[in-house]
Amino acid sequence: MSRFRQRAVLTGCVLAAVLAAAGLFVTDYGIDPDLWLTGLALGFLALLAALDPWLHRRRAAGLATDDSLDAAANALALALHAQWNEECRARGLHDTALDLHWSAIQGEPGHSDAVVRAFLRNPRAVFLGEPGAGKSTTAMLLTIGLLDRRVDDPVPLLLPLSTWDPGEEDVRTWMTRRLYEDHPALRNTELYGSYAADLLVEQRRVFPVLDGLDQIPADQRADALDRINRAFPGSQPLVLTSRLDEFVEVGTPVVGAQVVQLQPLDLEEVAGYLRSVSDPVTAARWEPVFLHLRDEPDGRLAEALSTPLAVWLAGVVYGYGEPSELLDRSRFPDRTAIENHLADLLVDGAFGDRGVAHQARASQVWPRDKAARWLAFLATEMRRRGVRELGWWELRRSMNSLWLALLGAVALGAIGGFGVGWLMAYASTPRWAPITGLAAGLAVAVAALYASGHRTPKPRLGVWRSLVVVSGVLGTAAGLVFGALYGLSAGLVVGLGIAVAVALRFGFASSAELSHPSSPRWTMARDRIAVWTGSLVLAVVFGAAAGLVFGPNQSGMVGLGLTCGLLLGFTLSVLHLRWWWFTVARIWLALRGKLPWELMVFLEDARKLGVLRQAGAAYQFRHALVQDRLAGVRPSQVTSDA
Structure with missing residues (x-):
């Protein structure tokens, strides 16, 4: 949907949840809560009908037209231009x-x-x-x-x-x-x-x-x-x-x-570049190397420094070091030894130094040994899967799929079951609390097991595109069930809550920001926003339901309902989102010491420090050589696999 409709739907969902909770207190002014909630539910559906693209633009149900494809191509070009320009700046290609x-x-x-x-x-x-x-x-x-x-x-x-x-x-x-x-x-x-x-x-x-x-x-x-x-x-x-x-x-x-x-780089240009990226003291340290390059223009060192990668690595790793060690023939007998040494020094020099972190604007100083171990784990996993891209959503593949599904399902089942059981324990039927909580937990766990499969979402067809129809049907069905069990007010609140949750799902299903440059942090942020917005809205709705059903005169039940609703809303919001399964894998791997707790912060800092680069929504190692060295691959293996 358009950005205006998307924001209008999200605003309407939040207002509906807040006004539903307000229905608890308007009874003091002689307003019937059933009448209040009925009017609110009808008004919410009317808002969805006014905003529903399927009702007003039936052509959206068909294939993209030439005009819409022109718009998509233009917006995509803007996004790609911003994305690659930003990456070009991050690699320092605009400056030197x-x-x-x-x-x-x-x-x-x-x-x-x-x-x-x-x-x-x-x-x-x-x-x-x-x-x-x-x-x-x-x-x-x-x-x-x-x-x-x-x-x-x-x-x-x-x-x-x-x-x-x-x-x-x-x-x-x-x-x-x-x-x-x-x-x-x-x-x-x-x-x-x-x-x-x-x-x-x-x-x-x-x-x-x-x-x-x-x-x-x-x-x-x-x-x-x-x-x-x-x-x-x-x-x-x-x-x-x-x-x-x-x-x-x-x-x-x-x-x-x-x-x-x-073609190989000109040696005079190599010297000019290394001088330009060095301070006067470091530039002076390079002079013996430059003299050697002039004396042996076809030697091993000249051959090694004939590529932009090697020259860039040399400029980074010897920013504060002694480059004349490259003249040692016993340590570096050939081009491969020099390139491997530079790649190894990149990781060692990027981490553990406060000055380097400050200059790169990294968020913190990461311990050198741990950073190398974490990057080696990622490089090894990428090599095992035969990929050169590190998508955050693919971290789940670093765990056994069955073990991941069980951990994620048990965690969500425990959260959802505890939320329902805790609410029932203080409700009118506390003896049913353990059974109700267990049943809810099992239902959530089964749903999580089903959702754990890595599936590509398919576009909705026909009436399933309709915001108001899908929200209205599912909300009505849930409302009838709860209304039969707990009364009209409870049915209205729960039905409205389900309609709000479905509308939120529509609102977050596709982003209107095609012209926004893609990045790992941005794609993850979309999932996080969907999780917490859905959780908070459902918390308000369930809080209102708890107050109306279990304690219309007990203010404490409203707070308990809000808390339990937040727990249950969280479980329902994350089921089909990549963020949850990434989080399960990240926590498990962090507990085992394979990765840091702040993984995304670490990856972004590694990018700022030059070890990683960004390609759309994924990260890559700055070069395959860096990844292979971290993965412990011998040169013969790289040659045979490349």
Whole structure:
């Protein structure tokens, strides 16, 4: 729904809950509570009817139109532009950046500022290079440059190929799934119609910028490239990056694409960059290294410092250290030893130093040994699953699925059952409290077990899109049951409460903020807001119900009802949200010392310190080399798996 309707629904839900609670006290002024609650329920349904997109815009039940897809593409372009610009700033590419050199296998050499112009002449390109040569950075800068110049052109969608399994998904299906995951507002059927992301891909209003063909398993690369060629044939826009050797081994060309190879950095530019990112004292320490590079321009150290990754690592880890140790041939006999040493020092130098944390604006100084252990656990888990992205919602996969489901179900069942049992213990039938609490707990636990499966939400169809119909039907059904058991007032309050809860579910089901840049913290914040808003509203509703049913003249019952309603509302709000299952996994892993308690804060600080980077709603290690070193992978394993 639109942002206005979304806010209006949320405001109406809060007002309905507050006014329902106020119905407890208006009886002192001679107002019949049944009449009050009946009028409130009818007014709430009338508000939902006025705001219901399904009633007023029936076209929203159909496929997205050309106009709605244009709006979706424009909003998506704004979100991606903000997202990648922010990531570019976080990596320091706006302030001090190495000028990447590239040369076409068939064409003239150039610099990174010419990549966008070259792509506009031929919108199919393959960027090749050695590990750390800047392929991902080039793809990101190209994406930003194309978004800067975009008018009505297709939107460049930068995606890591490490998240695609060619044996399980078609490439376009994978792109559609990633769009929904990173930009959930595309499910907003009122603004964009049904299947907006599917149609954006199908009608080629977005085009793929695919990073890291080498990250697909070797036995699947040929099939993956063949699928990409068939999905995006001819002159349709396409960008692909890969390591040089892995691309050559596949032996399948990208039809019509200009093949571009990133070149080693110029040693004078390397020296200039390292001086620019160092204070005068540190810059002086680099001079022996620069002299060595001039004397041995083809030596092991010059070869190691020929990539942007290695140069950036050197600038970071030797910000306060002694870079002349790199001249020790016995410690660092070849390029690999130097690169591994720099990657190891990145993690050691990023944590445990107050000055570094302050400069990076990290929230706190994390202990070096614990930070390394936590990152090693994450790197090992990512390698076990064969992924290069760390989505917070995927943390659940680091636990046994059955154990996760049982822990989550038992916890929610205990919370919900305790809330119901505690309320009944002070109600008119306290002897039924244990049985009622146990039954409620079992019901919640069973629902949690069912919800623990990792399911992709499907768009509602037909009348199930109607805000007022679904809320009215479910609220009426619950109200009739409670009314028969406890009287008209209780039925009205509980029925209104269920209608409010369903309306909240609609209000939070899809975000109207498609133009908002995606990030891990933002996607999690949406789940948290849904949890606590739903919990508080249901707390007010159940508090009113408890006061009316069990103690109309006892103010203490209202407070008890509020507390118990908060507990039960929490259990009902989190059942189908990724945040709950992430929280269960996070707490379990923190208890075992595998991860910190403040995991999201730690990950964001690791990003500020340069160990991680952000890709949409997920994190990645700054480079595959850093992840592999933390996972304890030997160079031979990296080569064979890449």
